[in-house]
Amino acid sequence: MAVIGFIGLGNMGGPMAANLVTAGHEVHGFDLVPAALEAATAAGVTVADSAAAAVRDAEFVITMLPSGKHVLGLYADLLAAAKADALFIDSSTIDVADARQAAEAAATAGFPALDAPVSGGVGGAAAGTLTFMVGGGDADFERAKPVLDIMGGKVIHCGQAGAGQAAKICNNMLLGITMIGTCEAFVLGEKLGLTHRALFDVMAVSSGQSWSVTTYAPVPEVVPASPANRDYQPGFAVPLMLKDLDLAKNAAEANAVYTELGKQAAELYRRFSENGGSGLDFSAIINDIRERSK
Numbered sequence: 001m002a003v004i005g006f007i008g009l010g011n012m013g014g015p016m017a018a019n020l021v022t023a024g025h026e027v028h029g030f031d032l033v034p035a036a037l038e039a040a041t042a043a044g045v046t047v048a049d050s051a052a053a054a055v056r057d058a059e060f061v062i063t064m065l066p067s068g069k070h071v072l073g074l075y076a077d078l079l080a081a082a083k084a085d086a087l088f089i090d091s092s093t094i095d096v097a098d099a100r101q102a103a104e105a106a107a108t109a110g111f112p113a114l115d116a117p118v119s120g121g122v123g124g125a126a127a128g129t130l131t132f133m134v135g136g137g138d139a140d141f142e143r144a145k146p147v148l149d150i151m152g153g154k155v156i157h158c159g160q161a162g163a164g165q166a167a168k169i170c171n172n173m174l175l176g177i178t179m180i181g182t183c184e185a186f187v188l189g190e191k192l193g194l195t196h197r198a199l200f201d202v203m204a205v206s207s208g209q210s211w212s213v214t215t216y217a218p219v220p221e222v223v224p225a226s227p228a229n230r231d232y233q234p235g236f237a238v239p240l241m242l243k244d245l246d247l248a249k250n251a252a253e254a255n256a257v258y259t260e261l262g263k264q265a266a267e268l269y270r271r272f273s274e275n276g277g278s279g280l281d282f283s284a285i286i287n288d289i290r291e292r293s294k
Helices: 013-022 034-042 051-055 068-081 096-108 121-127 138-151 163-191 196-203 238-254 260-277 282-291
Strands: 003-007 026-030 060-063 087-090 113-115 130-135 152-159
Touching: 003 013, 003 051, 003 068, 013 026, 013 034, 013 060, 013 121, 013 138, 026 034, 026 051, 051 068, 060 068, 060 138, 068 087, 068 096, 087 096, 087 138, 096 113, 096 163, 113 138, 113 163, 121 130, 130 138, 130 163, 138 152, 152 163, 163 196, 163 238, 163 260, 163 282, 238 260, 238 282, 260 282
Parallel strands: 003 026, 003 060, 060 087, 087 113, 130 152
Antiparallel strands: 113 130
């Protein structure tokens, strides 16, 4: 079993670290939030006094942080503290350029590194069924895969440094677009007198089928996993979707790619977030569509 340093023990990182402990690994963790440290301690994580202390004896260093600036800022301390040949795995969702810069910083300091953002939300983190999209070298990927397999149901090597982040933002741009379209279809169906069940039963087996319909339908009582069954308590909160859509928008602009629907999705989620939606699941945008359809 490995010694693993885990930095960032929040809604996603906490359950991920707990799964590593359950699998028998020795996990040393750190977070700035006391409540996160308390929950991690209860799950069997050995809490350190600092991020640097958490990684000092680690064979693997996993980070799950809010943004690229946090990753790049922290890497300076972690790279100075880590033992030789520790493998750095960043599971934060950040800009592709920031991911490549982090990998370069690790390589300059003599450490292998992977970017490995995830899809699957808090439920997937708790269940150990996340999808990992991984960028980095082949040998480093193979070394990390047994650890990632504990936390994920699928671990996909997408290419070299930054490729994991690239896959993540492309996927989530499409997710944001399809969820808005799904919500619009359900609201139109309501106006036309269709029940949610009738429309779901059609779309789930027809050409309108998508993950947003069959797994995460934004209306209650048609699929078990839908946050609509729980008053839209977030599995994937609106600010996180907006963050990913903005990352995709920035990447598209930097690479001269026309992504009109992605840009519009970002603006719709920005408006929803600023008008009371920030504490809800991203599928709750159906309520904004209903309100504007009166």
